[in-house]
Amino acid sequence: MKLPIHLFAIFSFFVSLASANESEFRTATIDLGIVVSDLDKSMKFYTEAIGFNSTGEFTAAKDVTRDSGLSAGEEIVIKKLSLGKGNGATTIKLMQSAMEKSKMSDQTYITSSLGFSYLTIHVNSTKTALERLKKAGVKVLAKGPAIIPGGKVALTVVKDPDGNFVELVGPADHQ
Numbered sequence: 001m002k003l004p005i006h007l008f009a010i011f012s013f014f015v016s017l018a019s020a021n022e023s024e025f026r027t028a029t030i031d032l033g034i035v036v037s038d039l040d041k042s043m044k045f046y047t048e049a050i051g052f053n054s055t056g057e058f059t060a061a062k063d064v065t066r067d068s069g070l071s072a073g074e075e076i077v078i079k080k081l082s083l084g085k086g087n088g089a090t091t092i093k094l095m096q097s098a099m100e101k102s103k104m105s106d107q108t109y110i111t112s113s114l115g116f117s118y119l120t121i122h123v124n125s126t127k128t129a130l131e132r133l134k135k136a137g138v139k140v141l142a143k144g145p146a147i148i149p150g151g152k153v154a155l156t157v158v159k160d161p162d163g164n165f166v167e168l169v170g171p172a173d174h175q
Helices: 002-020 039-050 062-068 126-135
Strands: 031-035 053-060 076-083 090-095 118-122 153-159 165-171
Touching: 039 053, 039 076, 039 090, 039 126, 126 153, 126 165
Parallel strands: 031 090, 118 165
Antiparallel strands: 053 076, 076 090, 153 165
16 A cells, blocks of 8 residues: 555656656757858858757748848758757757848947857867867967866857857867
8 A cells, every 4th residue: 555655746746846847848948040151161160160969950931031020031040959868969050131232230349249149159178279270270369268267168259251240168178
């Protein structure tokens, strides 16, 4: 008789956990769409220099882009890239407009324009990240990597082919 009571208690515990974690959102992560001027260059940068994995592509139909307000009504090919695997992986979606000449905002500094200004990617090794960037021909901005006060964390900032800021945060293991 004790076994069914214990099973009921365990079942009740897990049901309460599940209901406590309910959310109106299907996932706890977001995907970020990036409009680029050259899809091939951007794919190379984000896969070879940063380390994203290509996870597929899809096409947004003309009527969908028009009716949703995403564009004036052009078919858009969207390339998906992820860091990691599964539902918790960060995903970016790269797309290029064939109809419109997209304009770049002021990217002199991350504070030069309103809105989304940079991606932050946490790396396990700054040294490995720097080696990957060098191999891909990507130059680090300013004097970087900069050591964060405390001396254990390094901040490395680069720009993608369109000038968007990408910061890599990791251990100060590069010296």
